[in-house]
Amino acid sequence: MPPKKKTKVDPPQSSSDEGNSDHSGNKSANKPKRVRKKSAKATITENENKTSKTLQNKTTTEFLNQDFNNVSKTVDGENWNLKIASWNVDGLRAWIKKGGLDYLHHENPDILCLQEIKCSKSKLPPEVEVPGFHRYWNSSEADGYAGLGLYTKVKPESISYGIGIPDFDKEGRLMIAEYEKFYLVNVYVPNAGRKLVTLDKRLQWNPKFQELVKDLDSKKPVIICGDMNVAHQEIDIANPKSNKRNAGFTQEERDGFSELLKSVSLTDGFRHKYPDVKGAYTFWTYMANARKKNIGWRLDYCLLSEKLSSNFCDCCLRSEVFGSDHCPVVSFFHM
């Protein structure tokens, strides 16, 4: 460095950077808009050609420490012989990397309904192929948004897609698999959005969906699995008071759900079996360590035609299965 005789070497200021306020160009420097909180949680492993990033939320499931079996029976004492699982995976590709398909193997359901795969058909990774299961997809037109998947051991008699409203159907929000004794509806109900910006659209879903289910139910009993994007009652959400004007717990959405159950005579499998159980949720925001603190919402359901009441055995929320901000919901039937 050129030894500057006149100017003493100033110690740099310890807390602020020296700036370019005159014509630097960055006008917004003083009013931070949305500071990323992701920042510096990375650790570097010396001498290894990789970066390992510590995620804040738990992503791995201890499959061996939990029991995926079930000894439930119907009211008439019949053992279950049909297991249907449902999971909003919040991005199928990330979910696979976090071991999501291991869940399929450990749970070993007859049917697995997936929601929010966020993956167009052409981008499905090869691992989605699982021997022993037929696979069906209803991807969104918009890449990386919404979308459904279905794994099934028995090939359905038929599959159909969509609810009959183009705006919804191009998003991959509904598929119907017809089996011998029932219709299975795999559904991902639209979200009302931050600040309820899409509440109108959300509420357009309800009558059409109700009509569709009613129509199906007039032909064969119906089992609906999926993310209904609403916590039905106060018991279904950790903070009912503060969420009354938030997406997923507005009166309009809750009423729509009640109306659906009533008008088609559907049963909420989990709540039917466990009418008073509190703290039973299927979704926790990734933020603020909500899952660890069980600040959750019950948004994912198995609903069944009343005609299937005598076939219903149990419905479990797999809150110890990780890999998404939702957990799987598993239902047991004797058919």
Add this chain to the structure above:
Amino acid sequence: MPPKKKTKVDPPQSSSDEGNSDHSGNKSANKPKRVRKKSAKATITENENKTSKTLQNKTTTEFLNQDFNNVSKTVDGENWNLKIASWNVDGLRAWIKKGGLDYLHHENPDILCLQEIKCSKSKLPPEVEVPGFHRYWNSSEADGYAGLGLYTKVKPESISYGIGIPDFDKEGRLMIAEYEKFYLVNVYVPNAGRKLVTLDKRLQWNPKFQELVKDLDSKKPVIICGDMNVAHQEIDIANPKSNKRNAGFTQEERDGFSELLKSVSLTDGFRHKYPDVKGAYTFWTYMANARKKNIGWRLDYCLLSEKLSSNFCDCCLRSEVFGSDHCPVVSFFHM
């Protein structure tokens, strides 16, 4: 599962998914647009609450296996006493996570010029503060794009920002630090873009830059450090033939560089010292393992006024320092 007496359980097809071609909505399913190749390179460490993602490119530097010292002298036999480093970091925040600041400590230059910090001032992480250095920033108005940083042990007599063309100056492409005996120009020359879409803009830079440097040079000698975004001669690029119509090696860009050196009487420090050394690059695309194969470009330079020829000792390309798709360029002077 309902035992279906009539329908035999079909084995699922082994290679293709069963589809929704009728009214599924995903019209582009058969013509993949841009398939992510990142896909399934993740490894899951059981029982650890994190995901470790193996990056394809090397990101960690073995600082202890290399010598950041230098025994070069001026032509007159004087030892160097000023070290200036320059590095296009391709995203300051990612670079920091990859240990970029460790380089500052190991190299310990008097001045470090950074280019492409891709970070507005308000989003600079706290770690950028390094005791013993003054810091200056020239961030782009557009968040996450271009931008410069400067670390300096001695506080400059003055700092100025921009070249005098608003379109460039709002992008954080030039800063000038005035020291007692020279001007230091930290620069990130605009890229001509894929398919040369911004070649016109790129070429507008040259005359203005030349004029500015010439003007500075008339007052004090100049040292220019940064990413000139051009490989000057065939020796400065691994594949000259196939890149003649690609950004960074068009005749127009190369001629502009020649013209700059000639009109201001500047010396390309590295090439001056090593006129015949081949395979000496400062940039390798992340794609196709280019760096491992040394398929690179020399885009980063230290240029000096001819008046400083007797002060110049050496210029080194730190090709074994990782953390960006560019490597640092270090120059040694006796002042």
Add this chain to the structure above:
DNA sequence: CGTGGAAGG
């Protein structure tokens, strides 16, 4: 907080 895609390189 985390997923996926877009622009830019």
Add this chain to the structure above:
DNA sequence: CCTTGCACG
């Protein structure tokens, strides 16, 4: 291939 902001949840 990799970084950044962005939309969405």
